[in-house]
Amino acid sequence: MAWLWLVPLLPLTGFLILAATQGRLPERVVAVIGAGSVGLAALVTAVVTLDFLGSGSGAYSQTLWTWLSAGGFTPDFTLYLDGLSLVMMGVITGVGFLIHLYATGYMAGDPGYGRFFAYMNLFVFAMLMLVLGDDLLVLYLGWEGVGLCSYLLIGFFQTDPANGYAARKAFVVTRVGDTAMAIGLFLLFRELGTLEIQTLLERANTAWAGGDLTVTVAALLILGGAVGKSAQLPLQTWLPDAMAGPTPVSALIHAATMVTAGVYLIARLHDLYLLSPAAQTAVTLVGLATLFIAAFAALAQRDVKRILAYSTMSQIGYMFFALGVGAWSAAIFHLMTHAFFKALLFLAAGSLILAMHHEQDIFRMGGLRRRLPWPFWSMVIGSAALAALPLTSGYFSKDAILLTAFDAPGGPWLWAVAVLAAFVTALYSMRMILVVFFGDEREGAHDSEGWNMKLPLAVLAVLSIIGGWFGLSPPGDVLPDGGLHAEHGGWLPWVTSAFPLLGLALGYVLFEPSRNRVAGLMASPAADAVRRFWLAGWGFDWLYARLFEAPYNTIAHWNRRDAVDRLFDLTAAVVRGGNLVTAYLQNGRLRWYLANMAAGLAVVLLIVLGVS
Amino acid sequence: MELVLFYIAATVCLVATSLVITRSVASHALIYLIVSLLSVAVIFFLLGAPFAAALEIVIYAGAIMVLFVFVVMMLNLGPRRGPEERARLAPRHWIGPGLLSFVLLLELAYILFGGTSTSSGVAVGPTEVGIALFGPYLIAVELASVLLLAALVGAYHLGRRYLRSRREEEQP
Amino acid sequence: MTATVIPMEHVLALAATLFLIGLTGVLVRRNLLFLLLSLEIMMNACGLAFVAAGARWGAPDGQIMYMLVLALAAAEVAVGLGLLLQLERRLETLDVDRASELEG
Numbered sequence: 001m002a003w004l005w006l007v008p009l010l011p012l013t014g015f016l017i018l019a020a021t022q023g024r025l026p027e028r029v030v031a032v033i034g035a036g037s038v039g040l041a042a043l044v045t046a047v048v049t050l051d052f053l054g055s056g057s058g059a060y061s062q063t064l065w066t067w068l069s070a071g072g073f074t075p076d077f078t079l080y081l082d083g084l085s086l087v088m089m090g091v092i093t094g095v096g097f098l099i100h101l102y103a104t105g106y107m108a109g110d111p112g113y114g115r116f117f118a119y120m121n122l123f124v125f126a127m128l129m130l131v132l133g134d135d136l137l138v139l140y141l142g143w144e145g146v147g148l149c150s151y152l153l154i155g156f157f158q159t160d161p162a163n164g165y166a167a168r169k170a171f172v173v174t175r176v177g178d179t180a181m182a183i184g185l186f187l188l189f190r191e192l193g194t195l196e197i198q199t200l201l202e203r204a205n206t207a208w209a210g211g212d213l214t215v216t217v218a219a220l221l222i223l224g225g226a227v228g229k230s231a232q233l234p235l236q237t238w239l240p241d242a243m244a245g246p247t248p249v250s251a252l253i254h255a256a257t258m259v260t261a262g263v264y265l266i267a268r269l270h271d272l273y274l275l276s277p278a279a280q281t282a283v284t285l286v287g288l289a290t291l292f293i294a295a296f297a298a299l300a301q302r303d304v305k306r307i308l309a310y311s312t313m314s315q316i317g318y319m320f321f322a323l324g325v326g327a328w329s330a331a332i333f334h335l336m337t338h339a340f341f342k343a344l345l346f347l348a349a350g351s352l353i354l355a356m357h358h359e360q361d362i363f364r365m366g367g368l369r370r371r372l373p374w375p376f377w378s379m380v381i382g383s384a385a386l387a388a389l390p391l392t393s394g395y396f397s398k399d400a401i402l403l404t405a406f407d408a409p410g411g412p413w414l415w416a417v418a419v420l421a422a423f424v425t426a427l428y429s430m431r432m433i434l435v436v437f438f439g440d441e442r443e444g445a446h447d448s449e450g451w452n453m454k455l456p457l458a459v460l461a462v463l464s465i466i467g468g469w470f471g472l473s474p475p476g477d478v479l480p481d482g483g484l485h486a487e488h489g490g491w492l493p494w495v496t497s498a499f500p501l502l503g504l505a506l507g508y509v510l511f512e513p514s515r516n517r518v519a520g521l522m523a524s525p526a527a528d529a530v531r532r533f534w535l536a537g538w539g540f541d542w543l544y545a546r547l548f549e550a551p552y553n554t555i556a557h558w559n560r561r562d563a564v565d566r567l568f569d570l571t572a573a574v575v576r577g578g579n580l581v582t583a584y585l586q587n588g589r590l591r592w593y594l595a596n597m598a599a600g601l602a603v604v605l606l607i608v609l610g611v612s
Numbered sequence: 613m614e615l616v617l618f619y620i621a622a623t624v625c626l627v628a629t630s631l632v633i634t635r636s637v638a639s640h641a642l643i644y645l646i647v648s649l650l651s652v653a654v655i656f657f658l659l660g661a662p663f664a665a666a667l668e669i670v671i672y673a674g675a676i677m678v679l680f681v682f683v684v685m686m687l688n689l690g691p692r693r694g695p696e697e698r699a700r701l702a703p704r705h706w707i708g709p710g711l712l713s714f715v716l717l718l719e720l721a722y723i724l725f726g727g728t729s730t731s732s733g734v735a736v737g738p739t740e741v742g743i744a745l746f747g748p749y750l751i752a753v754e755l756a757s758v759l760l761l762a763a764l765v766g767a768y769h770l771g772r773r774y775l776r777s778r779r780e781e782e783q784p
Numbered sequence: 785m786t787a788t789v790i791p792m793e794h795v796l797a798l799a800a801t802l803f804l805i806g807l808t809g810v811l812v813r814r815n816l817l818f819l820l821l822s823l824e825i826m827m828n829a830c831g832l833a834f835v836a837a838g839a840r841w842g843a844p845d846g847q848i849m850y851m852l853v854l855a856l857a858a859a860e861v862a863v864g865l866g867l868l869l870q871l872e873r874r875l876e877t878l879d880v881d882r883a884s885e886l887e888g
Contacts, residue, residue, distance in 0.1 A: 588884030591819075595811050598712050605719045614788035622798050629802055629825055633809030638817055645821060648802075652832055659795070659839040660787025664847045668831075671854055676824065676861050680817070683865050687872055689817065700814050709811035713804040720800040729792035732842035744844040745851075752848065756855040763859030770866030 001051040003044055004062050004079050007089060008132065010041040011124040018118035027113050034117025035100040038124055042093035052086055059198075061134055075195060080134035087332055088131040088264055091339045095256045096124050098456035102347050103248035105453040106354065116156060120252070123149035127257050131264055136185055136195040139265070143181070143229065146258045147174050153253060154245040163244045170238040177228015177235050184221030187214065201271040208275050219272045219279035223286070226262030230316050232290045237540050239313055243305040247350030250305060255312050255346055256339035263319045263335055267328055284324025284408075288417055291317030293538050295424040299431065300534035303360045304349050307432055310537070311386065312342055314425065318401055321418060325411075327404035334397035337467050341385035341394055344460035348378035351453060352436070355446050362432065366513065367441030376437050378457045383433055385464040387426035388500045395497070396468030398422065402496050419496060423503040430507025439513025618658050625651040636697035638689040642680055649673045660735035787839070795836040802829035816871060816878045820864050827857045 014037030018030060025033075052060065059082040067075045081089075100120060107116050126145025133139040155167030189195055191214055192203045208215040226232075231239035231254075242254050253259070266273060266283060273280040291314045298310035315338050322331035352368070352375040353360055369376040385394035402422070406415040510518040521527055533539060585596070628648040635641040649672050656665035683689075745753055806829060809822030831853045838846015868878065875882055 586886055588886030590880050590883070591811055591814070595709065595712065598716065598807060598811070602712065602715050602719065605716070605723075609719065609722065615790060618788060618790050618794075622794075625798070626801060626805075629805045632825065633805060633813065633818070633822055638815075641818060641821055645824065648825070649828065652828060655795070655798075655832065656835055658788045659790060659835060660842075661835050661839060661847050661850075664831075664835050664850050667851060667854060671858065672828065676858055679861050679865055680821065683817065683868060686869070687817075687878075697815060697818075701812070705812055706808075709808045712811070713808045716807070717801065717804050720804075721797065724793045724796055724800070727793045729840055731787065731790045731792060731795070731836070731839040733787055733789040734842045735787045736838065736842060736844050736847060741844040741847050744848055749848050752852060756852055759859050760855060763862045767862035767866045770863070770870055 001048055001055070001060055001081070002062065004048055004060070004081055004132070005064060006044045007041050007048070007093065008079075008125050008128040010037045010044070011121040011128070013037060014121035015118050015125060018114050018121065021114065023112070023114040025114060027108065030114045030117055031104040034121060035097065035104050037121055038093060038097045038100045041124070041128075042097040045089050045093045048081070049086060049090060052081060067135075067137065072193070073189075073195075075135040075137045077138060078134035078196075079132040080197070081132070084264070084267060084332065085131050087336060088260075089128065091260075091336055092124060092127050092131065092257050095339050095343050095460070096127075096252060098459055099248050099252045099256070099343060099347065102251075102350070102453050102456040103246075105450045106248055106350055107246060112156065116153075116246070119149050119152045119156070120248075123153070123253060123258075127261070130261055134197055136188070136197060136200070139197075139268075140182070140185065143178065143225070143261065146253070146261065147171060147178065147229070150174075150242070150253050150258055153249040154242045156245055156249065166238075166241040166244040170242050173235050173238040174228040177225045180221045180228070181225025184218050184225065187218045187221065191218070197268065201269070204271055204275060211275065211277075215272055216276040216278050219269075219276045220282060222265065222269060222272070223279060223283060226265050226320075227286060228262075229265075230259045230262030230320070231313050232262070232286050232317060232320055233293065234540070236290060236294070236313055237537065237544060240306050240309045240537060243303070243309050247305070247346055247353060250309070251343045251346035251350070254309065255342040259312060259316055260319070260335050260339070263316065263323065263331060266320070266323050267332060270323075270328060273323070280324055280326075282324075283320055284414065287317045287320025287322070287324055288414060289317075290314065291321060291421045292417055295421040295428070296534045297537045299424060299428040300531050302363055302535075304352065304362050304365075304432065304436065305346075305360055307362070307428065308342070308345055308349060311345075311425070311428070312338075314421065315342065315386070317421075318398065318418070321405065321414070322401040325401075325405045325408035325414065327401050330397060330400035330404055333468075334394075334401060337385065337393035337397045337464070340460055340467050341382045341392075341464040344378055344457065344464050345382035345386065347453075347457055347460065348375045348382060351375045351457070352379075356442075357446070362435045365436045365442050366439040367437065369437040371441070372437075374454055374457055378461055379437070380433060381461045381464055383429035387429045387504060388422060388497075389504070390497055390501075391465075391468075393464055393466070393468030399493065399496055403492060406492060415496075419499045423499045423506075426500040426503025427507045427510075430504050431511045434508070434511045434513060614658060618655060621651045621654040621658070624648075625655070634701070636701060637691050637694045638684045639681075642677060642684065646673050646677055649677070659731055660733070662735065663738040663741050790839075792836060792840050796833060799829045799833040799836065802826075802832065814879050814881055816868050816880050819880060820861065820868065823864075824857060824861070827853060827860075 014033050017033055018025075059080065061078050061080045064077040064079065067077050100117070103116070103120065107113055110116065123146060126142045126149060128142070130139055130142025130146060133142060151167045151171040154170055155163045157163050185195065188200060188204075192200050192207065194200055194203065204215060228235040239254060239259070243250055245254075273283065294310045294314035294317060298307050298314065301307045301310060315334070319331045319334050319338070322328070322334060352365070352372065355368075355372050355375065356365060359365065381392075385392040388395045388398040402415055402418055405411055405418060408414060510521070522531060536542065625648050628644045628651065632641050632644045632648060635644065649668060653665040653668040653673075656662075656668060803826050806822045806825030809825060810819055813819050813822060831850045834849040834853065835846045838844065838849070840846075871880075871883060872878060
């Protein structure tokens, strides 16, 4: 367990080597360094995990050094290992390694190969700092670091300006959340005097035991940050556009790890939310709204990666929903299973896209199940887990959330909406599978993959199936619910499990390519309007363009000659004017100079006489 | 009685000096300046500084003014240049300097106003001046001679070029 | 030898007036010769002030200072007239205002 510090250090070293050599190394070496550093980190994680479980799952912290010392503020660079951070660390290094391995094949031949793996390693390092940090300042360091890497990787294909816009959009929208979070951190520090997480939570529990406006405000601000990073309402507009990045990036950052940082943050600071029921309700509502909206949006998408993006948004909504209703362990469990099957789906989509020569529109695919067996079976397994087919990992985690939700205040309504969204989830999963892999075969598919792309798919597929069998909740009493509540009698578990199955059935009926009954439904203009509304993500981009971008652009247009700059130019202009005036005094005429001297004498005499 | 002499000499001086600065012909101005210098010499005499009076006439009027006369002759600044000079002396040119001088005059008058010193009434003859010169003011004498040497060299240098180029112009 | 007892302020007032007349002359005249002439008036006025001061105390110091002023005036005239000759040669004019190349 003392080797904990190696886990973030290995990817950092990988980044430093790759950044220093700047693309001058051959691809094989880059692959070994890039994927190998994360692989070694995963290995160390495994060792640390065994050690941790063997020693009774008590919390372990390893202080590396004192970061800074300013007045009474002395944050330490401390790595904190408990059940929660252990689970996160395992997901990041394990799934991360598989994705890195896949990327060594996917990105082969790209001129930015070295740059890609440098950024990916830096991302893994930042994410690990985020989850291992014992101080909110270290967490914020990781938070910003992953934001930076997300920007760099979304805009990775930098020759196309559209990718730059997508990266910028992601960065700016998450920045809004980050600012809210920073203010929240300031508030917490001012009220409690520390940012060290465990100390902070203890002090919060004593200071605000009876409920207080301050803790609600702080919790809501932190929620703001989480919402931005995890692409929840209202800061969710960046995630579909972030699919402009390479597919391994979408898999790692925008499915398995970065977007789950918000979930981790709220789980880590769970005491604050327990102290403020209002904030916790806000978490529930945010999650519920997002999971519902995103599910319908996914139903209308044509681009396979955008389907998966909205799906991710929806599933993270489930995690937020779970946190809000008090199913803490279930949320983290779902985070883990989601990492498995969503990464699987993205990587399979990547193979699909590569095989179809970078075609991403599902309606330009069809009947590919015989030609592309690996993507086919991967996506089938992944979709099954996504749709919570019984006995898959997704089934266990999602059911735990839904059953706990039923018991929460206002439970039955919450449960109903969430179950309806689960129905829609199954619906769009089935649609995706049917449209891509069934029906008339589209020519031109070209399956060529090495072992380095097939192995991760295989491992993730296995994990997607068996990952739920062990009912894992974070070891130790980290989260307040003390484990998963899967106990419910009566009709509830049956109905909860039935809805996704109904969704799959309806999906088959509607989208089965040979009969294509959905076309009949889509014929009317009203239906088409609804479809286009869902396709545009319920119109949020349109709304934000009018609400925020247009006024900002107008103001920028008014200020296009830059009033502040002109103020500084005024200084220069005054000086220049002064120069002109004083230059006039130097006209080269002798008698003028003499007159000036005489006048000066007169003035001086006047002053002397006046003073005396 | 002698006080009246002072006032007469002062009046002559002022009139002559005013005429100096308003003449348009160079030689006329020079003559009036010499008159002014002579009247100042008279005042020196009245103040009991005969040596200074003599120096005023011999050196100031006798050497420095002669230098001016030489230049006037060299440059042919005769009566023919008169109208041109007068053109430059339009009344409006006098306003600014006149005003400035008037202000300074008022200030100086204010400074001098109300004092009640008088001259000592004792003449200081050349003997005393000579003793002082060879005594405490020896350095001043030496420095003055160095200054005159420098002026000599400078004037020689500036004048020499002029002469040489004149000679070059005359030769084919 | 005796001398007249003259009120000091009057002599100094005369010196001041002479000085200012000279100053006016310097500021008004454009011909360099007349300018030098006016300069001489000013220096003469200073000399007068010094002698008057010496006479106030009955000491030779005033006259000695006057002699130094005289030496200075002589030196200045010599060099000044040399410059005047140069001005005449180079710019073919004695107008001091024409000897100005600054744009001002």
